[in-house]
Amino acid sequence: MQFVSFAFLLLLPVAAIINFIIPRKFRYIWLLVISIAFYLSIDLKAAAVMAGTIVVTYISALLIDKVSGEGSEKRPKSALVILAVSVILEIAAMLIFRSGKIMGAIGISFYMLKSVGYLVDVYRGDVAAEKNFCKLALFVSFFTQVISGPIERAGNMLPQFSYPVTVDFDRMRDGFLQILWGYFLKLVIADRLAIFVNNVYDDPALVGGTIVAIATFFYSFEIYCDFAGYSAIAIGVSRILGIDVMKNFDSPYMAKSIAEFWRRWHISLSTWLRDYIYIPLGGNRKGTVRKYLNVLIVFAVSGIWHGSALTFLVWGLLHALYQIIGFITMPVRDKIVAVLKIDREGLSHRTVKTIVTFLLVNLAWVFFRAPTLEQAILIIKRSFEFTPWVFTDGGLFMMGLSQGSFNVGIAGIALLITMDILAFNGVEIRDRIIRQAIWYRWIIMIAGILAISIFGIWGAGYNASSFIYQQF
Numbered sequence: 001m002q003f004v005s006f007a008f009l010l011l012l013p014v015a016a017i018i019n020f021i022i023p024r025k026f027r028y029i030w031l032l033v034i035s036i037a038f039y040l041s042i043d044l045k046a047a048a049v050m051a052g053t054i055v056v057t058y059i060s061a062l063l064i065d066k067v068s069g070e071g072s073e074k075r076p077k078s079a080l081v082i083l084a085v086s087v088i089l090e091i092a093a094m095l096i097f098r099s100g101k102i103m104g105a106i107g108i109s110f111y112m113l114k115s116v117g118y119l120v121d122v123y124r125g126d127v128a129a130e131k132n133f134c135k136l137a138l139f140v141s142f143f144t145q146v147i148s149g150p151i152e153r154a155g156n157m158l159p160q161f162s163y164p165v166t167v168d169f170d171r172m173r174d175g176f177l178q179i180l181w182g183y184f185l186k187l188v189i190a191d192r193l194a195i196f197v198n199n200v201y202d203d204p205a206l207v208g209g210t211i212v213a214i215a216t217f218f219y220s221f222e223i224y225c226d227f228a229g230y231s232a233i234a235i236g237v238s239r240i241l242g243i244d245v246m247k248n249f250d251s252p253y254m255a256k257s258i259a260e261f262w263r264r265w266h267i268s269l270s271t272w273l274r275d276y277i278y279i280p281l282g283g284n285r286k287g288t289v290r291k292y293l294n295v296l297i298v299f300a301v302s303g304i305w306h307g308s309a310l311t312f313l314v315w316g317l318l319h320a321l322y323q324i325i326g327f328i329t330m331p332v333r334d335k336i337v338a339v340l341k342i343d344r345e346g347l348s349h350r351t352v353k354t355i356v357t358f359l360l361v362n363l364a365w366v367f368f369r370a371p372t373l374e375q376a377i378l379i380i381k382r383s384f385e386f387t388p389w390v391f392t393d394g395g396l397f398m399m400g401l402s403q404g405s406f407n408v409g410i411a412g413i414a415l416l417i418t419m420d421i422l423a424f425n426g427v428e429i430r431d432r433i434i435r436q437a438i439w440y441r442w443i444i445m446i447a448g449i450l451a452i453s454i455f456g457i458w459g460a461g462y463n464a465s466s467f468i469y470q471q472f
Contacts, residue, residue: 003147003233004186007041016240020167024242028161031142031241032134038143039106046106049097050146053090054137057115060086061122061129061136068125075123083123087116098308107147109305111140113272118154120276127154135161142243144234148227150248150268160243167242170434173441175239177430180448182232187456189412190225193218195400195457196409201369204378208395209385215399216383219369220362221413224252227266251420253361256353258322261361269305273298292327296320306368311376315367322360408455 002008015034022030039047060082067078094112118139121127130136139157165171200207200215207215231248238245252265262270278298284291296317303316336342342349363380370376390396397403422429433444 003230004183011038012237012240016167016172019241024164024166027164027242028135028138031161031243032138035138035141035143035146039141039146042147043106046108049093049108050111050141053093053112053115054140056086056089057119057140058130058133058136060119062131064119064122065129068123075125079123083119086119090115095308110149110151111146113151113269113305114145114154115140117151117272117276121154127158130154130158142238144238144241144243145245148230148234149266150231150234150246151272152246152268156246157243164242165244167240171242172240173434174430175236177433177445178232178236178239180236180445180452181430182229182234182236183452183456184412184448185225185229185232185416187229187452189409189416190222190229191457192401192405192409192412192455193222193225196406197222197369199399201375201379204375204382207382207399208387208390209382210387210390211396211399212379212385213383214396216362216366216369216379218409220253220358220365221416223365223368224249225412225416251424253358253417254354254420254424255357256350257326257357258319258360259326261357262319269302273302277301288327292324295323309371311367311370311373314373314376315364318364318367322364412455 011034015030019027019030036047039050063082064075064079067082068075090112094108098108118127118136122129130139135158138161139152139154142152142157145152197215197219200212201219204212204215228249235245235247246268248267250264250267252261255261255264278294281294281297282290283294299316299320300313301316302319303313306312306315337344344350366379367373367376370379397406401409419429433441436444
């Protein structure tokens with residue numbers, strides 16, 4: 001069952017109504033039932049793998065708590081051994097089942113990181129081991145997050161299962177608007193751009209260079225709209241069910257540096273890597289060389305987490321190198337700014353930095369999308385071959401999208417950029433809509449539903465593609 005499936009659209013209102021009726025202290029049981037049913041509908045073998053992960057996580061956390069004793073600040077070696085064994089087991093399972101040779105990898109990278117983070121938090125004493133097996137199982141398997149995140153923390157989620165908030169009309173309305181925006185990003189923009197990108201990337205050697213460059217530009221927005229769309233739906237559905245989930249995207253393409261980009265892109269993963277890898281390695285506290293090494297390690301892990309292909313590792317290391325080069329060149333850039341008396345807060349300077357950051361991210365996405373390094377290099381080379389005649393000979397509209405559909409994609413990107421600029425400057429459109437008169441809100445919601453229904457990728461012979469991050 002996918003978020004974009006008709007079955008899910010039928011499940012959601014039923015789940016929300018029953019969740020509203022059930023006494024709050026028992027809602028976690030109902031949410032666990034939904035989560036189990038949701039995951040079983042996707043893959044029975046995958047559900048067995050998840051069940052094993054839940055059991056290992058539950059028992060390991062209790063053992064760590066037991067051997068540590070109450071009020072003990074310094075953990076004994078036995079607790080560290082339990083943590084190490086359990087983490088190694090879970091990471092090994094993730095690598096094995098995600099290898100493609102064995103089924104059961106759906107969403108495994110996401111719930112494994114949740115489990116590992118929980119075990120580390122228990123070991124550190126940041127959270128107590130959850131004694132209620134059903135609540136721990138719900139934390140790992142919560143259906144809105146199990147496929148593509150966000151990668152939540154036990155400290156945020158477990159208390160909400162024990163003391164859920166009251167679900168009122170305002171929460172439902174806010175959640176519905178988030179869901180609507182998520183479907184727009186996924187069905188109108190991401191799936192439309194994917195048609196063009198797939199046609200070009202299948203054989204870039206036969207396509208004009210400018211078209212290849214456009215496809216790479218489109219992919220930057222395809223993956224953003226796909227993943228941010230899923231996150232918006234997940235956050236909106238959770239909110240309707242009385243659960244607050246962390247924000248996962250914050251106008252990432254408005255970033256003025258690669259470091260800022262990672263503070264805005266896939267926030268749940270970047271903060272997880274910071275808290276459980278970068279800081280434990282020493283962060284920036286042990287000298288410049290160690291800092292650079294830690295950055296390389298973190299982004300190498302990020303690349304490997306996304307996939308076993310060498311292209312993912314290159315993608316991760318590119319982002320690490322971007323930041324290291326930025327650190328090294330900072331004194332020179334500071335001097336140039338001082339000599340030329342450039343206003344760093346000026347619009348022109350900020351715009352240039354944003355464009356340069358986007359171009360660097362866009363280049364790295366080629367390695368993320370291409371199946372091999374050879375094809376990635378070919379795509380980059382082809383992108384620099386200027387073939388302007390594609391704008392007049394109709395070649396631009398032979399990549400799976402008609403001129404009208406192509407224009408809808410461009411309009412969707414323009415709307416997304418506009419919304420991100422507003423959000424970046426502190427203007428939250430959803431809050432503005434909620435504060436309007438009821439007739440105005442209904443006009444906007446109905447218009448959104450119509451836009452998704454009319455311009456979304458639907459129809460016989462086409463199935464809405466799975467969310468890109470489901471494979472990780």
